[in-house]
Amino acid sequence: KPTKAQERAIVTRGGTVLVSAGAGSGKTKVLTERLMGYIKDTENPADVDSFLVITFTNAAAGELKGRIMDELAAALAKDPQNKRLRRQSALCRKAQISTIHGFCSGILRENSQLAGISPDFKIMESDRAGSMKSSALERILEKHYEQIDKQHGFRLLADTVGAGRDDRGLSDAVLKLNEQMQSHARPEKWAKEQITLLHTRFSSVEETPCGKEILAGAKETVNFWKSCFEDIIIRMDGDEKLLNSCGVSFGEA
Template identity: 30%
Template structure:
């Protein structure tokens, strides 16, 4: 039996709620998930063929199924009278341990008649998708050329070269690909267009909220750099007091900025940013401070 860490054991034992586990590569995610499944099917009485276990790759799905199978075989070997493990092992071939794509395809095949589609539908591969995409896009672009739409022609002039309009088509496909990855593509596009609407002030745009968040994030990072600089100081450094005074001044600058960001007053933030002034780093003739490299690098950063 592996010796689990407290977070791993919590992930194995958690019940009766939605669970989100954030774990880095190589941290034992698969082993934890396998043990969680084994615990559910051998101790909690959940039939393994009633579970849905999805992965991102076929290799990961195969690995998951193999590990569960191996663990059940081990339990059966060690406790031959364990009828629960034997039953779960017999149900394992019917368990839904697969990729997300495979699960969705099977779900559609099982319910094709409810979706009003043919039972023998095929999944379009990338090469087929690209051909259809290019064909449809060419048709749409040509229809706009035929209409003589002024706005469209301005767009062509903006995005295309003197030789062809390939860049126009490429831009449309890139935008489509990006927006398709958004949870709500149309909403994302509407918000993006707000940035270019001359009737909407920048201070009223959704982008300002993002700017506040980004600025706050940068300021928090600066405080980490300043703390790192303080930690690099040596008390026996002849420039210790001067470096300390300089860093305290730097921190005061960014505390002022942080306070203005919290007010979300656009003009106040700009005013304070423009008012930031950094003192020169202290130096002493023929003396090299042991903290200089760290402090200088951090100051250059912020």
């Protein structure tokens, strides 16, 4: 039986739900129950293959698919005449329950012509991708070092970021930046924006991207504690003695 918090995550509709909890605390359970809730909805039932379910690893995707299959089988056992439920097991086999890589490669394969790539492309092993990246970077750095006297910007970069016994500091920084850029939808646009920010003068700390981030975090914390105090005052209601002795201080806080 789900806990109160789990129940809330399972039945909430019409918005975004974020569930963050430790290993083995029932996140997958919440996700499968939530999905089953949509599938078994009496008014507006959904088919299992109309959902996009994404996880990080193949193992987690496999486990999730298995658990959804089990839930469907259990629901069908309780209601064997239900034709809709019966169809869900078949639909589940081709449902989109996968890793983000699996999902994206599926889209690319289906639209290979549009993307201008072969439909039987393979995804490179990450070790091999890493070593190709390193050797490409090595070649580029080599080229720049050859002309370092003519490139003031590169010389500055090499003398600061790359300072040390070898140029590992510089390569590491470039690789790290490259990795971070890949998490943006349009890496090049993002990089250009960052460069503009570097040259922007802000009149106050609050205007800077970091300042905004810190202020938003602080605001969230203040609002959280404000709602806690309000909740405490409401709970004190009816208890004259408690309210008289502590009510004012909580109210002021």
